[in-house]
Amino acid sequence: MAPADLLSKNYASWGRYPVACPAAVERLAWRDALPDLGASERPVLAYGQGRSYGDACLNSGGVLLDTDGLDRLIAFDRVTGRVRAEAGVTLAKLLDVLVPAGWFLPVTPGTKFVSLGGAIANDVHGKNHHIAGTFGRFVTAMELVRSDGQRLLLTPSGEHDDLFRATIGGLGLTGLITWAEFQAIPIPSDQIAVTRTRFRSLPEFLALAGAAADQPYTVAWIDALSPAGRGLFMQGHHAPGGLPAPSRFRQKLAAPFDVPSGTLNALTVRAFNAVYYHAQRRDVARSQTHYEPFFYPLDAVGNWNRIYGRRGFLQYQCVVPFADGVAVTEALLAAISAAGAASFLAVLKTFGDVPSPGLLSFPRPGITLALDLPHRGPETLALVRRLNAIAIEAGGALYPAKDAVMSPAQFRASYPDWEAFGAHVDPKFSSSFWRRVTASES
Amino acid sequence: MPRLTVRRLLVVGATSRIAHETCRRFAAEGASFVLAARDPAKLDAVAADLLAHGAALAEPFLLDATDYDRHPALLDAAVAHLGRIDAVLVAHGLLPDQAKAERSVEAMRYAFEVNATSVLALLTPVAAYFEAERRGLIAVLSSVAGDRGRRENYVYGAAKAAVTRFLEGLRVRLAPAGVTVLTVKPGPVKTPMTAHLEQGVLFAEPEDVADRIYAAMTRGRDIVHTPSWWRPIMGVLRNLPERVFKRLGL
Ligand SMILES: Cc1cc2nc3c(=O)[nH]c(=O)nc-3n(C[C@H](O)[C@H](O)[C@H](O)COP(=O)(O)OP(=O)(O)OC[C@H]3O[C@@H](n4cnc5c(N)ncnc54)[C@H](O)[C@@H]3O)c2cc1C
Numbered sequence: 001m002a003p004a005d006l007l008s009k010n011y012a013s014w015g016r017y018p019v020a021c022p023a024a025v026e027r028l029a030w031r032d033a034l035p036d037l038g039a040s041e042r043p044v045l046a047y048g049q050g051r052s053y054g055d056a057c058l059n060s061g062g063v064l065l066d067t068d069g070l071d072r073l074i075a076f077d078r079v080t081g082r083v084r085a086e087a088g089v090t091l092a093k094l095l096d097v098l099v100p101a102g103w104f105l106p107v108t109p110g111t112k113f114v115s116l117g118g119a120i121a122n123d124v125h126g127k128n129h130h131i132a133g134t135f136g137r138f139v140t141a142m143e144l145v146r147s148d149g150q151r152l153l154l155t156p157s158g159e160h161d162d163l164f165r166a167t168i169g170g171l172g173l174t175g176l177i178t179w180a181e182f183q184a185i186p187i188p189s190d191q192i193a194v195t196r197t198r199f200r201s202l203p204e205f206l207a208l209a210g211a212a213a214d215q216p217y218t219v220a221w222i223d224a225l226s227p228a229g230r231g232l233f234m235q236g237h238h239a240p241g242g243l244p245a246p247s248r249f250r251q252k253l254a255a256p257f258d259v260p261s262g263t264l265n266a267l268t269v270r271a272f273n274a275v276y277y278h279a280q281r282r283d284v285a286r287s288q289t290h291y292e293p294f295f296y297p298l299d300a301v302g303n304w305n306r307i308y309g310r311r312g313f314l315q316y317q318c319v320v321p322f323a324d325g326v327a328v329t330e331a332l333l334a335a336i337s338a339a340g341a342a343s344f345l346a347v348l349k350t351f352g353d354v355p356s357p358g359l360l361s362f363p364r365p366g367i368t369l370a371l372d373l374p375h376r377g378p379e380t381l382a383l384v385r386r387l388n389a390i391a392i393e394a395g396g397a398l399y400p401a402k403d404a405v406m407s408p409a410q411f412r413a414s415y416p417d418w419e420a421f422g423a424h425v426d427p428k429f430s431s432s433f434w435r436r437v438t439a440s441e442s
Numbered sequence: 443m444p445r446l447t448v449r450r451l452l453v454v455g456a457t458s459r460i461a462h463e464t465c466r467r468f469a470a471e472g473a474s475f476v477l478a479a480r481d482p483a484k485l486d487a488v489a490a491d492l493l494a495h496g497a498a499l500a501e502p503f504l505l506d507a508t509d510y511d512r513h514p515a516l517l518d519a520a521v522a523h524l525g526r527i528d529a530v531l532v533a534h535g536l537l538p539d540q541a542k543a544e545r546s547v548e549a550m551r552y553a554f555e556v557n558a559t560s561v562l563a564l565l566t567p568v569a570a571y572f573e574a575e576r577r578g579l580i581a582v583l584s585s586v587a588g589d590r591g592r593r594e595n596y597v598y599g600a601a602k603a604a605v606t607r608f609l610e611g612l613r614v615r616l617a618p619a620g621v622t623v624l625t626v627k628p629g630p631v632k633t634p635m636t637a638h639l640e641q642g643v644l645f646a647e648p649e650d651v652a653d654r655i656y657a658a659m660t661r662g663r664d665i666v667h668t669p670s671w672w673r674p675i676m677g678v679l680r681n682l683p684e685r686v687f688k689r690l691g692l
Binding site for chain 2: 027029030031032033069072073074075076083085096097100101
């Protein structure tokens with residue numbers, strides 16, 4: 001347990017807010033040679049790639065278990081598409097192996113630089129949620145190490161099926177996942193056929209989403225500074241064609257330093273969003289692209305989170321039921337506009353009704369809105385509280401992976417199964433997020 | 443320079459992070475491996491990973507590198523499994539506790555044995571094999587630490603210096619037989635071996651180091667520094683007069 005690690009590697013979250021320093025870090029290198037988790041006096045928590053934005057992956061004053069070294073594949077059946085790998089392996093490394101063999105991740109978030117364990121612990125969703133549901137649905141088995149030394153084999157319908165459901169979307173609180181097995185999906189090529197359609201309002205967006213319900217991948221970018229909700233709707237599917245030779249993708253660009261915080265003001269963002277909206281001349285445009293830019297547009301710029309400067313930024317993501325979905329989403333956009341808060345393109349998507357196995361899974365049927373808000377201090381926090389209140393009021397839910405602000409009451413409202421979940425929390429495991437949302441409110 | 447075909451590899455110290463990461467690149471091309479290391483569980487984990495990455499074969503062989511009597515058996519097993527060997531990658535080693543090695547002759551000798559003597563011993567039958575084959579590649583992980591004795595780690599550095607010099611001579615000897623000898627000189631890399639050290643900006647990512655080793659092996663190079671900027675740095679350090687170097691206290 002080296003304090004030196006704290007100097008050499010930055011154990012922050014992706015939004016770099018809040019800042020919470022662990023007291024110590026354990027680097028895990030071999031799954032058969034783990035430290036004794038029960039011996040720790042401080043609370044422990046697994047840390048994947050730190051791609052959660054808020055404090056779900058932070059453990060202030062506790063011990064972080066850095067899973068970066070647990071990055072080996074255990075088995076890959078090229079015929080059936082079953083993949084078993086250590087929990088620290090990144091989706092990027094998995095894709096390097098899967099794609100040339102004609103397989104793809106069944107569900108992927110908007111960055112491939114997350115770990116398998118992190119994808120399970122947040123039960124991530126992707127552009128295919130309306131058809132495929134969450135990543136957790138494709139997990140066929142995993143090993144969970146508890147602080148009492150037990151190594152449990154969790155499967156969807158085996159002996160520990162309750163612990164399986166608690167661990168999918170379990171925010172790392174049920175123990176350490178050492179490996180997991182999932183079912184990949186077959187693909188004909190590494191290309192995606194994309195159709196982009198411009199929309200001028202939220203009802204128009206919903207109509208497009210409804211019409212594209214049988215398309216595997218759908219998502220929209222909206223201009224969060226336009227209260228009507230203008231934007232671009234994208235739909236895509238794996239295109240026919242050939243597979244690439246095995247290769248190792250390299251990150252090309254990186255923001256090497258922190259950009260002064262003032263650079264991103266309402267004006268530059270307004271201009272950027274307008275350019276994006278008008279970039280395509282026709283209302284409907286078709287193209288074919290490699291899967292990288294389609295799924296991971298931001299990954300091409302490493303450390304892009306730094307463009308928000310030292311103070312970092314807040315991510316916001318909620319889901320609201322379809323019933324008043326348009327009105328509530330309009331209210332959220334209006335609140336953002338009124339606050340003059342600069343947000344680059346926001347993401348809008350509809351979640352489907354494919355149920356997740358996870359007790360604390362975030363996705364549920366409705367409209368989900370996700371955006372970045374540069375952190376300008378108390379006013380930004382106040383805005384997020386306002387947005388949270390609107391979403392919860394409407395019967396919606398907030399996403400822990402993107403949260404640094406929600407209150408204990410809002411957490412309970414978002415996750416009605418939280419008490420049943422609590423019974424599965426390992427007594428030695430905790431996180432800054434968990435302590436925050438389970439604190440008693442005075 | 444013609445590209446070398448490296449499809450059948452014997453790897454010693456296969457559970458080292460750098461060796462494993464390098465092997466993944468060959469595995470993706472369908473290479474076959476005989477993998478030697480001490481710890482059976484770690485060895486199995488690495489073998490499974492390489493198979494999943496596309497290796498045609500990944501045969502584990504339990505070996506403590508200082509068990510000299512087993513070196514010929516390792517080579518025989520590799521030939522038996524692979525048919526013939528295209529390349530041998532030697533990557534085992536340990537980073538000794540310098541302070542301890544200064545006090546204890548036992549600790550100093552063990553560090554030298556693992557990092558130098560066992561490597562040279564192993565290379566003896568390996569060189570004979572390739573010399574007879576009149577082809578092949580021997581790649582060995584030495585270190586920039588072998589280029590100048592430093593206050594901080596001269597025990598390790600002295601052993602790596604022995605390896606580097608040995609390889610120089612071996613390269614001249616085997617060149618007429620068409621055998622390539624590659625000396626790999628990494629600077630510090632972020633691996634379990636260095637996890638206890640304060641890892642500053644000079645520490646490289648194992649993936650980048652492996653990329654360079656892979657490129658050097660397939661291009662038949664003689665020496666490769668990983669990352670590349672260690673070459674000019676060591677060029678300067680090596681040529682500093684002793685009088686000056688001494689005062690730097692490095
Ligand atoms: C650009 C970007 C786009 C994103 N897009 C999406 C998206 O489209 N959909 C979506 O759902 N999310 C999205 N996210 C969020 C991201 O997918 C999740 O936060 C993911 O969980 C991060 O994985 P990680 O490996 O970085 O885990 P971390 O952030 O390090 O940890 C996340 C949680 O996983 C737990 N954990 C990690 N490893 C283990 C383990 N081995 N055992 C037990 N628990 C573990 C941690 O304790 C923590 O609770 C996005 C994030 C970014 C930066």
